[in-house]
Amino acid sequence: MKKILYAALLCALFTTGCKEDEKLLFNEKARAELVSENQKAPADHPFSFVWGSDTRVRDTVFIPIRVIGGSAPTDRHVLFEQVSEYIVDYTYDNKGYIIDSTVTERTDKAIPGTHYVPLNDESIRPLFTIKAGRVKDSVGIVVLRDASLKKASVRLRLRLKENENFALGERRLQEQTIIISDKLEMPSNWNYTTKAYLGNYSAPKHRLMMQVVGSKVDDVWIAEVNKSQELIVYWRGKFIEALEAFNSDPANIASGLAPMREDPTNASSPLVTFPSRV
Template identity: 30%
Template sequence: MIRKFIFALCMGLCCMACEEALPGYNTSWKGVQFVLPAVLHPEVYSYSFVGKGDISVDTVWFTVRPQGMVPEENCRIKLEQYEKREWKYIYGNDGIIADSVLTVYPRQAVPGVHYIPFDDERMKEHLILKPGELSTQIPVIMLRDESLRDTTYTLFFRIVDSEDLMAGDNEYCHIQLKIADCLTTPAAWDRYFFAGAWSRTKHEFMITISGKEWDDEFISTLSIDDKNYYLFIFNRELKKENAKRAEQGLPPLRDNPDDPATEITFPTIAR
């Protein structure tokens, strides 16, 4: 009986402690963060104006969702560009840091040149989480500047605290968007991609044969059966192309015509 009493007393004290701690938890906290796909580098996206016709402006949409309390009124979402930089440490023979170098990521997007700034009036209506919304989409509006024709620029941006919403989990508040007007490696084309290593020549060949852009949006729709279908087509057409080239006295399709090590190939089965 005494043991039961002591156990009940301890449980009561624990419950009281919990009840006393609860008021300290901010139940009115409201935040927002990106909804990222379950891939190797979910925060990295790519966009190219290639194949988009004569447009001078285009938009990529990103999904966000609230954290904590669901807003009961319009809440502003705040985005900001940040400079991507990192420290590289040089170690001595004793394993101790002997020096360090600050490296700034090259070719970062310029507001007003490569995209419409996040504090621009045209963005305000889009950066809103409405009452009761469990998710919404917010845009990055890109500008087709001349500099994109031969160079890819990267926009590093993140969700930050606004007067209405706090930034959510840091891991889900950062995005890298690569913007180009030339063929560039899609973010979805990582080392696990079914077609093998990326090259401009291979990418152009795939677009010509399939009529598809092979950008992130298209790649994300592919099933394993789709991949195997396209691999069959690419290998068949590459064989035909190389046969034609041989008749003309040309080498097989390569990234560098003078380097046999750069010959274009495709796997036979999707990974």
């Protein structure tokens, strides 16, 4: 009998505690966080002006965002700030154990006013809006087409800031990097599956693939072919045919373009290849 009373008491306490937690949860300030499909930190978001008109000088990159704590009857705004990124280099002993590390700030940081419209610019405030009645939306970052982007990409690391509308959600969902360029960039989801079937990434390979596909070969395209072994093997066969045709073209051979290399400016660079046994 004592055991039954003890269990009932625990149950009552647990129920009361749950109700208190629910009260706190729904009475606290709404929280904003970025969206990740794989339960990890949001992946880098590559954006290149190479897709689209040559005369385009600015564009908007949209980032999905969600609200914890319910919708609201009025529009709400989020705030972002730019933060630095760091590279950590480790030193190991002869047994493979870490004995030291060096932290350096990345130098490819996007410059406000040059590579993107400053985040505190009132003209873009409407892009940071979560519409009334929504708990999921997209906010926009305006990127600028500077001439330097044809030579090297830059990185805009964004972090959500608390404001009058929102507190912050999970720490791992507070930051995301936009990679801004005006040249071909490796799709962010060129992952283990892609490498297994299509091999290492290089810009010449990317251009060849686009010629064969006849349109963009970007994150969306890679995501689709990664879903189907049949589809990715089909396209790989087409790419191999195109590569063989390029390498055997007398004009390409005479000009030194063939065989195609990962770095066309380096005669000792690895050849562009596609796996054939997977």
